Amino acid sequence: MRRHEIPDGILPTQRGLYYGGAWHAPKAGAFADTINPCYDEAITQAPLADADDVDAAVQAAHTAFPAWAATPPVERGRYLRRAAAILREHGQPLAQLDALNNGNPVSALAMDAGFAADCLEYFAGLATEIKGETIPMGDGNFNYTLQEPLGVVARIVAYNHPLMFAAARLAAPLAAGNTVVVKAPDQAPLSTLRLAELVGHVFPPGVANFLCGGRDCGEALGRHPLVRKITLIGGVPTGKAVMKTAADSLKPVLLELGGKNALIAYPDADIDKLVNGIIAGMNFTWSGQSCGSTSRVFLHESLHDEVLARVVKLLPERHRPGIPTDPKTTMGSLVSRAQLEKVQRYVAAGLEDGGRLVCGGRQPDDPALKDGFFYEATVFADMQPHMRLAREEVFGPVMSVFKWRDEDALFDQVNGVDFGLTGSIWTRDLNTAHRAAKRILTGYVWINNASQHFMGAPFGGVKQSGIGREECFAELLEFTYTKNVNLKLG
Known part of the structure; x- marks a missing residue:
């Protein structure tokens, strides 16, 4: 008996792997507990796919590919719009399930099913826009190009938005005529299983497939010769591992990785x-577990003291850790003990390197949270570029504040990290805004805004923050290749 009961109808009823239009027990019979990070207790068990399971799923997707590619756009x-409608209908219980399994507040997760549905509908509308072009060759030749689907695509998704990523990342490859195998995050797999229950049957057998598993499952997807492209939302070390595995078969990759924004x-x-x-930019709601979080704040010296004082005063009022399934909670827990310990190590490193802790820096003392992986919203001031906390991604609720005076020196610091995902610029001067946007080395820039995504606007990074763009027309083309056709006339 669980110490904390779960409402009826929230958990998936299946505990298997979904591929080829049916549920299958893992071939090795392996299962593992998946936990509620709010209480550090098991919710249920999730299946663990191994290389044999991966092969079966990929073979099913490969078999389904020709007919799906031939389906009119x-x-x-x-099909994508039907799946979107189902997601909208089940948005609230899906949010409750993710809150149980990954520790994010249900109030924030309530938007995830809607965003995923937006993605499905957006790419459904673009399915007819995968067009080639004609190329003049002079008399006697007719030359044109086709954008053809790749085949089986593997998509490995992250734990901070499990349902949203698993559902949304189906959209572009399916619209382009590929079949897909989704690997759930091993820390929070339950909403992916529930997604398979809800929308797996919508598509012809083998078109949309869903696996749970750990590193072995991901590596097997990367090695499989019938997987034509592999994608990842995750950290830099995992991205490098995926890229190395894919290199053995010259498999293209699409990587959305970390940020020190x-x-x-x-x-x-x-x-x-x-x-x-x-x-808002630090995404404290998700305990900072967001690749786009603006975790380095550069304040001009003329406003540094006032702004820092106001942030430190307002932050604990706005984001106080609480039970994730409570609709009033504005800040959830970290996803695991390992993630909590990582945050604690970075806070200790910040203090050792001479940073000034001005807010948070500890686990909350609320007795209701004593068993969970909670950590207070944390701010360090007097930060210097050489400090470890100033250079490495924490993926936790820890923000570093810098004071700047000279703009050239500022951008040396801003661009002096290995990441380049997002950036946020605050000014009332249009010239300054455009100049700064040009100088910052990132794939995505907000001006007088932060953290918000817009459907159709390309999201992705440079340097070690990733390869490729998503949430836009370019993502659709990521899952095609160009075929040239030359016809000799007469």
């Missing part, structure tokens, strides 16, 4: 909006 779009405040920034933007 308009019809593929209809900068928020830059100029002297003329609107201070009220800036303070709110600093707090």
